Amino acid sequence: MTTQTAEAAVAPAIDIRFGQVGLIQVLVWTTDPGAILDELTGRVATAPKFFQRTAVSLDIGPLGREPSVEEMHGVLGAVRRAGMCPVGLSSGAATAQALSQPLDLPLLPPFREFHPPAEAVGRAARHVEPVAAEPEPAGAVAQVNAHPVRSGQRLYARGRDLVVTAMVGAGAEVIADGCVHVYGALRGRAVAGARGDAAARVFCQEFHAELVSIAGVFRVFETLPPELAGKPVQAWLDGDALRFERLGA
Amino acid sequence: MTEIIVVTSGKGGVGKTTTSASMACGLARRGKRVAVIDFDIGLRNLDLIMGCERRVVYDFVNVINGDCTLKQALIKDKRLETLHVLAASQTRDKDALTEEGVRRVLDELTAEQFDYIICDSPAGIEKGAHLAMYFADRAVVVVNPEVSSVRDSDRILGLLASKTHRSANGNGGVKEHLLLTRYNPRRVANGEMMSVGDVKEILGLDVIGVVPESPDVLAASNAGVPVILNEDSDAAAAYGDAVARLLGEELPLRFLEEPKRGFFARMFGG
Numbered sequence: 001m002t003t004q005t006a007e008a009a010v011a012p013a014i015d016i017r018f019g020q021v022g023l024i025q026v027l028v029w030t031t032d033p034g035a036i037l038d039e040l041t042g043r044v045a046t047a048p049k050f051f052q053r054t055a056v057s058l059d060i061g062p063l064g065r066e067p068s069v070e071e072m073h074g075v076l077g078a079v080r081r082a083g084m085c086p087v088g089l090s091s092g093a094a095t096a097q098a099l100s101q102p103l104d105l106p107l108l109p110p111f112r113e114f115h116p117p118a119e120a121v122g123r124a125a126r127h128v129e130p131v132a133a134e135p136e137p138a139g140a141v142a143q144v145n146a147h148p149v150r151s152g153q154r155l156y157a158r159g160r161d162l163v164v165t166a167m168v169g170a171g172a173e174v175i176a177d178g179c180v181h182v183y184g185a186l187r188g189r190a191v192a193g194a195r196g197d198a199a200a201r202v203f204c205q206e207f208h209a210e211l212v213s214i215a216g217v218f219r220v221f222e223t224l225p226p227e228l229a230g231k232p233v234q235a236w237l238d239g240d241a242l243r244f245e246r247l248g249a
Numbered sequence: 250m251t252e253i254i255v256v257t258s259g260k261g262g263v264g265k266t267t268t269s270a271s272m273a274c275g276l277a278r279r280g281k282r283v284a285v286i287d288f289d290i291g292l293r294n295l296d297l298i299m300g301c302e303r304r305v306v307y308d309f310v311n312v313i314n315g316d317c318t319l320k321q322a323l324i325k326d327k328r329l330e331t332l333h334v335l336a337a338s339q340t341r342d343k344d345a346l347t348e349e350g351v352r353r354v355l356d357e358l359t360a361e362q363f364d365y366i367i368c369d370s371p372a373g374i375e376k377g378a379h380l381a382m383y384f385a386d387r388a389v390v391v392v393n394p395e396v397s398s399v400r401d402s403d404r405i406l407g408l409l410a411s412k413t414h415r416s417a418n419g420n421g422g423v424k425e426h427l428l429l430t431r432y433n434p435r436r437v438a439n440g441e442m443m444s445v446g447d448v449k450e451i452l453g454l455d456v457i458g459v460v461p462e463s464p465d466v467l468a469a470s471n472a473g474v475p476v477i478l479n480e481d482s483d484a485a486a487a488y489g490d491a492v493a494r495l496l497g498e499e500l501p502l503r504f505l506e507e508p509k510r511g512f513f514a515r516m517f518g519g
Contacts, residue, residue: 148453150407151400167453169403187451 040082259401261372271477275492277332293337300473313350458491
């Protein structure tokens with residue numbers, strides 16, 4: 001009896017672990033809930049499963065000003081109605097701290113420094129706090145996986161490249177903070193630069209991807225462009241645009 | 250040396266139980282001692298396909314709960330002396346299965362020196378399917394030549410590679426085989442169905458057998474005689490080949506082409 005109580009006392013009620021998950025960023029350009037909802041329902045319709053109850057962080061950097069709490073309630077309502085779940089707030093500006101409490105949303109560090117379009121460069125002098133990146137092992141060699149990545153499986157190479165020397169099935173996810181290389185068919189999702197490295201690229205030998213994302217900029221392939229389908233392809237980020245090109249063409 | 254083979258698919262209705270029954274018969278016909286276990290607790294079907302539904306007294310759950318001995322629950326097949334069936338319980342649900350209980354039954358069958366234990370998995374990826382595959386040495390993944398079945402099989406293959414006793418203990422993993430069922434060469438030729446090549450390419454696995462779509466399969470199920478025992482059926486021949494390949498024989502795949510119809514058959518239909 002005593003040993004049982006002792007064991008019960010030892011068993012913790014919870015465990016706290018440090019982990020990382022990918023988080024979708026919603027860049028907020030306007031606080032007009034109608035406009036946001038229109039835009040989101042359009043985007044969500046192209047990939048309904050992908051956004052359903054997806055955790056997102058709202059980046060209010062693009063607004064270029066401090067929105068009021070009421071305005072932000074409108075924005076949050078619109079985002080929720082589109083099916084997403086806002087879980088955090090990010091902004092380059094230190095003043096966003098004031099919004100965090102009334103909105104009951106934690107303040108997250110900005111994911112990738114927001115580059116305002118050319119006409120807005122005038123106010124680009126805003127101070128961006130550097131993301132406190134954890135030190136990575138210097139020159140970490142790529143994580144290599146030789147087995148097929150099957151539907152429902154997810155591989156994440158933290159702080160390095162991911163090399164898969166087999167196929168990536170539909171519904172599988174291959175994620176790396178660096179580049180993703182697939183020496184085989186890529187039928188699932190590939191996410192490179194998962195922590196915001198815009199120089200990361202995706203390479204594959206046979207392109208059938210469902211989704212490709214680099215540093216948070218993604219493209220969903222409902223139909224594959226015929227010039228890419230089944231071909232060796234690389235993807236990279238050119239400013240804010242995701243580019244695809246046939247390799248060795 | 251006992252080998253545990255799981256017959257699984259993810260998707261329902263693709264022919265797992267038909268395949269389990271025919272593979273078990275095929276192995277027993279070659280003199281192997283075989284036990285075939287129905288893991289689909291609550292929806293027991295294997296006993297029907299094997300034609301022993303009226304002889305089920307005790308079932309898998311009874312053995313796990315210690316209500317009876319394994320010997321009492323094993324039903325001896327009337328056609329093949331070395332074949333035994335362990336039926337699922339119709340009145341329980343899948344929570345009646347425990348990892349510990351399943352391990353005990355499999356250990357006991359191993360001690361009884363069975364050559365093969367065939368685990369007929371339920372559809373889905375929940376507890377029943379998980380436990381059916383957990384202790385397997387080999388897996389026969391049954392797939393129909395259509396996209397949703399192929400996708401589900403891919404999912405199952407992922408689980409076989411990560412959520413099994415062998416994968417957890419680094420014993421080289423579960424050996425995986427693909428078995429295509431309901432293959433209709435005419436529909437493949439018309440582009441209505443995926444070809445063996447398509448399925449092989451998407452799943453990246455070798456094919457252990459291709460069973461042609463055949464009315465004999467349904468007839469066999471209803472009669473309670475595993476289709477492999479029907480001497481005149483193409484499906485039986487295909488299952489026979491699959492069993493031979495499972496035992497290491499190398500045979501070319503058959504029934505990938507539409508049978509050539511004679512002049513009269515073409516003229517008058519047939």
